[in-house]
Amino acid sequence: MKRKLITLTLTLISLTSLTPPAFSAPPRTVDKEETCDILVVGGGLAGAASAYEGLMAGRTVCLTEITDWVGGQISAQGTSALDERPTQRSRLFYSRGYLELRERIKRYYGELNPGDCWVSESCFLPRDADKILEGILRDAAKRGKGTLKWYPSTVVKDLDITGDRINSAIAIQHKPTKGTPPLNTFPLSQTIEDAYSYNNSSRFDKTIIRFAPKRVLKGPALTWYVIDATETGELIGLADVPHRLGIDPRSYLEPSSSSATGDPYCTQGFTYTFAMETTKEPQTHQMPSFYPQYEPYYSYELKRLADFGLVHTYRRIWSPQKGETKKFGGITYTAPTPGDISMQNWTWGNDYRPGTAQDNLVYTREQLQATGQLQPGGWMGGLRIDALRKGEEISKGYFHWLVAGNTDSQLGAGVKQPQPNQKFLSGLDSPMGTVHGLSKYPYMREGRRLIGRPAYGYPNGFSIWEIDISRRDYKDDYYRQTLSPETYRSLRTALAGLESVSVVAGRKSPEEVRRRTRSTIYPDSVGIGHYAIDFHPCMMMSPPEAPGNKEREGERQGAGQAYPFQIPLRAMIPQKINNMLVAGKSIATSHIAAAAYRVHSFEWSSGAAAGITAAFALDKGIAPYELVDQLPRQEPQLQELRQRIEKTGNPTAFPDTSIFNETWDKWQ
Structure with missing residues (x-):
C-alpha cells in the first residue's frame, strides 16, 4: 500500500508555521544521557497510563513530570475525586489500569470512598494517590518485564527535530540547593521560571539530561x-505543530460556539485546589492582604448550592466518622464532623478564569513568539506567570471567604455566613504535600488542542467536534436564529445518521429525519470516555475578579449531556512529526468537545492507547500515521492494533456500539 504524508492545506499554513524551532545546545555540558523506547512527557493520569502500558509491553519508558508526584489530577493537582458517569461506573467498563487504580484505592483505605463525598464514588487524599500510582507503575514494570526511568521535578526544555522526527529531547531536573528550603515550599508561580532555566540558581541545582x-x-x-x-x-x-486554543468559530460542526470568529484567549478556568479540616473549636483566621481584590468574585453561585455543609462535603476527601444526614437543594449528604478534610474546587470560588489577551494563562503561538519562547533555548513552559500567581491568590482568598466572608457576588447579602471551625492544611505532610497548602500544579481543564492531519472528510485537519458527542437535538429556535439557513441545513444533514445520504441526494428534507442518537463511531477508535459537556467559562473582562464581571456570554450554550464517546487514533497524531503522539486533554478536540474529553478515566484510556500504539509501532516498524492514512479504506494493521488494545483489557468501544444501535439513552 502506498504511504505518504498528506500535504497540508493553505488554511492550516495560515494557522501556524510549519517550520520546527531550531535545536539549541544547552549553555553547559549535558550532565546525563538517558535512553528509552518511549519518552513520556507529563506524569499525569494520561502519562502514567502511557508508561503503564509501555512497561506492560516490556519497553523501556522514561517518564518526566514537572512536579515530584505522579498522577496529575488525582495527586499534584489535588482533584482527587474521580469524575465518572453512573452507567460506566456501574458496569466497571474502564481500561485495565484504571480499574487497577480504583481497586488499589479501595485496598489502601479499606473502602473506595474514604471521604464520604457526594460528587463521586471515590474521594481520597492526593498524597496517597501518588504512593498508590507509583506502586502500580513499579508492579507493571515487574509484570511486563519493562524498565521505568522516572524523572520527577523535570521539564523538557528543547527538542532536536530533523525533518519529520524528534531525535532527542533536552530536559532539566531540579533539586534544592544545599541549605535552601525543600521542594514544594514555594508556589509554582515563584519557581516555574527557575525550573526552565539551564543555570543553577540560589534556589535550585540543575541536572541537564538528554x-x-x-x-x-x-x-x-x-x-x-x-x-x-x-x-x-x-x-x-x-x-510548533498545528493546534488550537480557546473558542472555535461557530459552524455546523460546532453550532453552540459563543463566537462567530473564535477566540484563542477564552479557555476554561484553571484551579489551585487546597484542603481544609473541620475542627471542634473556632479558629482564628487572618485576612490575606490581597483578599479585598478577589472578594467581589466569590459566590455559592446558585441558591440550591448555598449551604456550607453541602460545599464542604462535595469533595470531602477524608472522613473519620459519619455525621448527621442532611439534605439541601435536593442533595443528601452527611454533615461535616471534626477531622473531616475537604478538597475545594469551586467555579465561583478558587477557579481562575481569565479570557483576554491581557491575562490568558496558556500562551498562543503569537504570544510565544513575542516572548521568545519559540527561539532556540527560549522555551519557558508557555504559561503566563502572573496568571498563575493570581490563581494562587484567588484560591487562598476563597478559603478566607469560606471561613470569614459574608458577601456573595451572585446571590446578594444575607446568604453567606462565616464558618470559623475550619483549618487550612499546609505542610509537606499535608494532603497537598506543600508548605503553602495549595496543589503543586493547578487543575487544568483545557490547554493547547492538537489539529490532526488532513484526512478523508477532514480537509482542514482531523478533529472531534461538538456534534460528534452532544445529545442535544438542535431543533430549538436558538440554532435556527443564530445559524445561517445554509449552516443550519448542513447541521441537520450531519446529524441525520443513516439517512444522511437521502438528505444529501435531496430525497428527504433535513427537517424530516430524526437525528442519530449516538456519538460518532470511528474506525480508528483506540479508547473510550463518557462525561457531560461541562463548562467553567472564562470571564468577559480583565481581570476576571473585577467587580460585576460576568462569564463569557453564550459559553454555556454547548453544555449538557453527551453520549458515550470514542478516542480516534487520528486525534492523537500530530502533523509534521512522525514519532510523536499526544495523550490526555490535548488530543484533537474542539473547545466544546474538550469540555467532556478531560476527566480521569478518559485521560487514562487515551494514555493507555498512546502507550500501546507506541509499542506496537516499534514492534511493526510502522509509523502511527501509516495506520490511518488510507481511511476509510481498510487498514489491516490498524485492526491488528485495535485487537491488541482490546486483548490487553483496554476497551475501544462501548458495548453494542454500531451504526444501527441508537438506544444510548440508558447510558447515563
Whole structure:
C-alpha cells in the first residue's frame, strides 16, 4: 500500500508555521544521557497510563513530570475525586489500569470512598494517590518485564527535530540547593521560571539530561516515540505543530460556539485546589492582604448550592466518622464532623478564569513568539506567570471567604455566613504535600488542542467536534436564529445518521429525519470516555475578579449531556512529526468537545492507547500515521492494533456500539 504524508492545506499554513524551532545546545555540558523506547512527557493520569502500558509491553519508558508526584489530577493537582458517569461506573467498563487504580484505592483505605463525598464514588487524599500510582507503575514494570526511568521535578526544555522526527529531547531536573528550603515550599508561580532555566540558581541545582532512543538506525526507521501527556500541550507548543486554543468559530460542526470568529484567549478556568479540616473549636483566621481584590468574585453561585455543609462535603476527601444526614437543594449528604478534610474546587470560588489577551494563562503561538519562547533555548513552559500567581491568590482568598466572608457576588447579602471551625492544611505532610497548602500544579481543564492531519472528510485537519458527542437535538429556535439557513441545513444533514445520504441526494428534507442518537463511531477508535459537556467559562473582562464581571456570554450554550464517546487514533497524531503522539486533554478536540474529553478515566484510556500504539509501532516498524492514512479504506494493521488494545483489557468501544444501535439513552 502506498504511504505518504498528506500535504497540508493553505488554511492550516495560515494557522501556524510549519517550520520546527531550531535545536539549541544547552549553555553547559549535558550532565546525563538517558535512553528509552518511549519518552513520556507529563506524569499525569494520561502519562502514567502511557508508561503503564509501555512497561506492560516490556519497553523501556522514561517518564518526566514537572512536579515530584505522579498522577496529575488525582495527586499534584489535588482533584482527587474521580469524575465518572453512573452507567460506566456501574458496569466497571474502564481500561485495565484504571480499574487497577480504583481497586488499589479501595485496598489502601479499606473502602473506595474514604471521604464520604457526594460528587463521586471515590474521594481520597492526593498524597496517597501518588504512593498508590507509583506502586502500580513499579508492579507493571515487574509484570511486563519493562524498565521505568522516572524523572520527577523535570521539564523538557528543547527538542532536536530533523525533518519529520524528534531525535532527542533536552530536559532539566531540579533539586534544592544545599541549605535552601525543600521542594514544594514555594508556589509554582515563584519557581516555574527557575525550573526552565539551564543555570543553577540560589534556589535550585540543575541536572541537564538528554533523552534519546536506545538505538539509532540510518534510514526511515523510527526507533523511539515521544508522547506529549502534559497538562497544557507543552510539546505541541514547543514543537510548533498545528493546534488550537480557546473558542472555535461557530459552524455546523460546532453550532453552540459563543463566537462567530473564535477566540484563542477564552479557555476554561484553571484551579489551585487546597484542603481544609473541620475542627471542634473556632479558629482564628487572618485576612490575606490581597483578599479585598478577589472578594467581589466569590459566590455559592446558585441558591440550591448555598449551604456550607453541602460545599464542604462535595469533595470531602477524608472522613473519620459519619455525621448527621442532611439534605439541601435536593442533595443528601452527611454533615461535616471534626477531622473531616475537604478538597475545594469551586467555579465561583478558587477557579481562575481569565479570557483576554491581557491575562490568558496558556500562551498562543503569537504570544510565544513575542516572548521568545519559540527561539532556540527560549522555551519557558508557555504559561503566563502572573496568571498563575493570581490563581494562587484567588484560591487562598476563597478559603478566607469560606471561613470569614459574608458577601456573595451572585446571590446578594444575607446568604453567606462565616464558618470559623475550619483549618487550612499546609505542610509537606499535608494532603497537598506543600508548605503553602495549595496543589503543586493547578487543575487544568483545557490547554493547547492538537489539529490532526488532513484526512478523508477532514480537509482542514482531523478533529472531534461538538456534534460528534452532544445529545442535544438542535431543533430549538436558538440554532435556527443564530445559524445561517445554509449552516443550519448542513447541521441537520450531519446529524441525520443513516439517512444522511437521502438528505444529501435531496430525497428527504433535513427537517424530516430524526437525528442519530449516538456519538460518532470511528474506525480508528483506540479508547473510550463518557462525561457531560461541562463548562467553567472564562470571564468577559480583565481581570476576571473585577467587580460585576460576568462569564463569557453564550459559553454555556454547548453544555449538557453527551453520549458515550470514542478516542480516534487520528486525534492523537500530530502533523509534521512522525514519532510523536499526544495523550490526555490535548488530543484533537474542539473547545466544546474538550469540555467532556478531560476527566480521569478518559485521560487514562487515551494514555493507555498512546502507550500501546507506541509499542506496537516499534514492534511493526510502522509509523502511527501509516495506520490511518488510507481511511476509510481498510487498514489491516490498524485492526491488528485495535485487537491488541482490546486483548490487553483496554476497551475501544462501548458495548453494542454500531451504526444501527441508537438506544444510548440508558447510558447515563
